[in-house]
Amino acid sequence: MRTTQEHTERPNTQEMVVVHRGLRREARLLVELIAAVAPGDTARARELADHFRDYRLGLTNHHHGEDEHLWPLLLAPVDLEADLVLRMEIQHERVAASLTAAEEALTAWERTAGEAERDALVPFLAEHRSVLAEHLDDEEAGLLPLAEGPVHVRVGAAGRALPREHAKPKLLFFLGMVLEDADPAERASVLAALPLAGRLLWHTVGRPAYARRTRALRRTARG
Template sequence: MTSSNTSDSTVHPYTREMAMIHQVFRRESRLLAELVQEVRPADTARARILAEHWRLYAVGLHAHHTGEDEMLWPVLLPHLGLDAEQALAMEAQHRELDEGIAEVQGLMNRWEAQALPEDRDELAEALRRHYRQLCAHLDEEEREIMPLVALHVTEKQWHAVGERGLAETPRNRLMIALGAILEDTSPEQRQEFLARLPLPARVLWKLLGQRQYRRETDRIRGRRATG
């Protein structure tokens, strides 16, 4: 999701948006490991809910990383010189994360079928490994790469990356994606982010989106749903 519609190349890109999106993946990968670990043996109904959530998460993470690989690094790399190694390292880490995601998907498929406790435990451990690997990658990207993006990428180029992500989000998931981004923001960050959205999106969020996101988190998290 992108939160700006300006194309003024003299304006610095809104890179704080990236940290907000990253926080979604940090939170959901952590919660997935915890929620899977809590599932009772043979509770296949609950296993199906979490398996569906994992698949949506994995598709979203892959789309996020593909957008960076195809649209962000190509415009950033020509400006970096010796610092290009840092951006290239991000691409390599994306490939490593894909391997871990494939491992989790295989274990998820096996666990979903019968919700056996031994499959659950192996899956939860793989999810915890994925969480640690992902956080290390996101931390490095925010620390090393986002300052370079702020220096060398125009607002128009940055906006195009966000538009790519928005285009790949199903329309019936847009408010859920917005809620996921806003969940862990401070009041100031929330106000700033919403102010950059078109007015119809802000109205839709207020009238329908907040309830839609609450229903989604209630379904996925149960007792853990946020208040």
């Protein structure tokens, strides 16, 4: 059961922007990194396929958090904006469909790292990136200002993409994905919402592990 504070606390919608920044970066890098994989390099294909699935997990959880915590509270009191909120929900479905299509092509490529399979996969990833960018742009321009207006709702729970049911390494990776391009004030805000044990775990284990993983993943990134 939610507390009264959860309904009345003014949201920090900048947290959502920080999450979106990380999602945009990872969607772009997936296109670039997979396009650069040499035919037959199955080890690299498996590495990037695993990364795609972690990215998909984080993005899906982020959208589930919005569906559960943000849209219902906006729809109830802001009837004039119902069309906007419903458009966000439809866009979530389009993003999910683009991820499913990419996953199917990724599975075919992952087995052999074939050139034809890679070249078939990249357009699906590019389409996902395009659909995601459209959604995030619309959400930031039209929906987040509503959350700062007459409706006070905690968006942090929907925004940080940290599903509790998953293992700590994945949680720490999602946190690193969010924090990577955050400025010092944004980083402090996100970390302040974690318990002390979580902050200590991030600094001692998560941050160095995230740095190692991204160095390995991005060794052929362009631009």
